Amino acid sequence: MHAHAVIAIASREVLGWIRQPARIVGTLGTPLLVWLFFAGGFSEMLPLDDSTSSKRWLLGSAAMLVVVFASIFASIGFIKDREDGLIDMTRASPAPAWAPIVGRLAAHALLATTQALLVLVLGGLVVGGVGFLGLVSALVVLAVLSAGVQAFGLLAASRVSSVSGFHGIMNLVIAPAWLLSGSLFPAESADLWLRVAVLVNPLHWAHVVLCASSSLDAGSPLPLPIAALGLVAFGGAMVWLAARERSQR
Amino acid sequence: MLFGANGCGKSTLLRVLAGLRTPGSGRVTIDGAPPTTGENRARLGLVLQRSAIDPLLSVRETIDLHARLWSMETSTRRERVTAVIAELGLGERARDRLGTLSGGWQRRVELARCLVTDPSVILLDEPTTGLDGDARAGFWDAIHARVASQGTIVFIASHDPRDVREAGTLVTMARGAIDAEHNAARFAEEFLRHESLEGARLVWCDASFESIVTDSGEHAHRIGDRLFVVATASSLASLVDRLSEAGAEFRVGHATPEALLEAMV
Numbered sequence: 012m013h014a015h016a017v018i019a020i021a022s023r024e025v026l027g028w029i030r031q032p033a034r035i036v037g038t039l040g041t042p043l044l045v046w047l048f049f050a051g052g053f054s055e056m057l058p059l060d061d062s063t064s065s066k067r068w069l070l071g072s073a074a075m076l077v078v079v080f081a082s083i084f085a086s087i088g089f090i091k092d093r094e095d096g097l098i099d100m101t102r103a104s105p106a107p108a109w110a111p112i113v114g115r116l117a118a119h120a121l122l123a124t125t126q127a128l129l130v131l132v133l134g135g136l137v138v139g140g141v142g143f144l145g146l147v148s149a150l151v152v153l154a155v156l157s158a159g160v161q162a163f164g165l166l167a168a169s170r171v172s173s174v175s176g177f178h179g180i181m182n183l184v185i186a187p188a189w190l191l192s193g194s195l196f197p198a199e200s201a202d203l204w205l206r207v208a209v210l211v212n213p214l215h216w217a218h219v220v221l222c223a224s225s226s227l228d229a230g231s232p233l234p235l236p237i238a239a240l241g242l243v244a245f246g247g248a249m250v251w252l253a254a255r256e257r258s259q260r
Numbered sequence: 261m262l263f264g265a266n267g268c269g270k271s272t273l274l275r276v277l278a279g280l281r282t283p284g285s286g287r288v289t290i291d292g293a294p295p296t297t298g299e300n301r302a303r304l305g306l307v308l309q310r311s312a313i314d315p316l317l318s319v320r321e322t323i324d325l326h327a328r329l330w331s332m333e334t335s336t337r338r339e340r341v342t343a344v345i346a347e348l349g350l351g352e353r354a355r356d357r358l359g360t361l362s363g364g365w366q367r368r369v370e371l372a373r374c375l376v377t378d379p380s381v382i383l384l385d386e387p388t389t390g391l392d393g394d395a396r397a398g399f400w401d402a403i404h405a406r407v408a409s410q411g412t413i414v415f416i417a418s419h420d421p422r423d424v425r426e427a428g429t430l431v432t433m434a435r436g437a438i439d440a441e442h443n444a445a446r447f448a449e450e451f452l453r454h455e456s457l458e459g460a461r462l463v464w465c466d467a468s469f470e471s472i473v474t475d476s477g478e479h480a481h482r483i484g485d486r487l488f489v490v491a492t493a494s495s496l497a498s499l500v501d502r503l504s505e506a507g508a509e510f511r512v513g514h515a516t517p518e519a520l521l522e523a524m525v
Contacts (some may be wrong), residue, residue, distance in 0.1 A: 013331065014327050015328045015329075015332070016330040016331060018328070019325050019329055020329075022325075023314065023317065023321075023325055026316065026317065026321070027314065027316045027317075030316045031316070033444065071438035092314075095310075095311075095312055095313070096308045096310055096311070096312030096313075097312050097313075099280055099312065100306070100308070100309060100312050100326070101329060102279075102280055103278050103280060103301060103302040103304065103324075104280070104301060104329035104330060105299075105302040105329070105330060105331070106329045106330075106331070107298075122471040173465045174523060
């Protein structure tokens, strides 16, 4: 019923992204570089069967980093739109408050998964082992994770008054969440307190499912079904909370 | 028109009317319903004080995006977007991105965006800020044409005396409340047609001296805590004497819109 409004906002977000080449390079280039460095120098340190497995394992980490960056950019874009009065213009429209949020999340989830797909395909060409089905299931996982992390970012962005304020949340929550996702080091080999921090992290749940899609051991005591359910619950809850939060404003 | 100095509450009132802000007390209804209902939102057009534009979108994309938020049918939407682009004289810039346009053109795009949905009530917050003479005239021409053709109701918040000549009803605001209602035509005549008042001077003082001013036969305009009078060359000396005798602190300046604007702030 409100598809016009959702599509309008989503297309505006995609157009804005396409028209900022620096944003494309930043979101895509950094994870690829991180992966190249990690795969080149860090993979031998991982307690996996062989270095190819380690590189594939770190490929999932790089794909998740794409999602994290996309979420950060989306949240900063939201704050800028609010400062520019564009959020007020959508609030003053007859479209329900959730429609712009859904449109925004859909657009950035699409952009994030497209970029993550590129990282997976390019990396897969180097290390191999990422099949078609693996790619498809990885994209589903990354789309759910992207929607959840972005919705969390929007919730956080709603509570800060400026981009600099959001940097604090980025440094304190989002970036550490990626570092503690268990995609840089196996959770099983970490100290107990660190293991707990990893196990309650939604990015770790995504990592477990991503590894399963590539037939890799995630290095986690968390069973796959629990991780998958947790990820879906996280994504759904965050999107619902973000849409509800905007409706109440 | 809501008229008053910066910070007197004009923008806040417009945001309350637009349903973007909850009033501290009281309530706003449009035909018995709050402005936040979908039906009432669909009837409102809004131009904010600060330009609310996406510099990466073109003129046509900006107006089209707005129409899509109103869930307009595709064919109707295209017709309306094309029509409003022509109405506001934006045809030659329709494909340009907003970030490449001057402030005046951007303001025109914002008005086009507001008009594309055919609102029956338009809220304009300092709509002519930053516009030069021609752009200002073009902006008001478009508003007057819309009022004449469709009977649109227009609320304008402004602190610029030059906008007063466009007003049908003029009320001043101070400290978040309606302060006084003025004769808009007389206000405009006194403060804006200064070229016809040779030697006239603007005198302003504390509003508590209103009786002194009116006793001297001058017409005073109260705006917030201050009283503004345009005294003719012949009456100026007498008014100044009366105010001095009453112990009033007052100032005298040129009777120009710019001087009034400065005195208000």
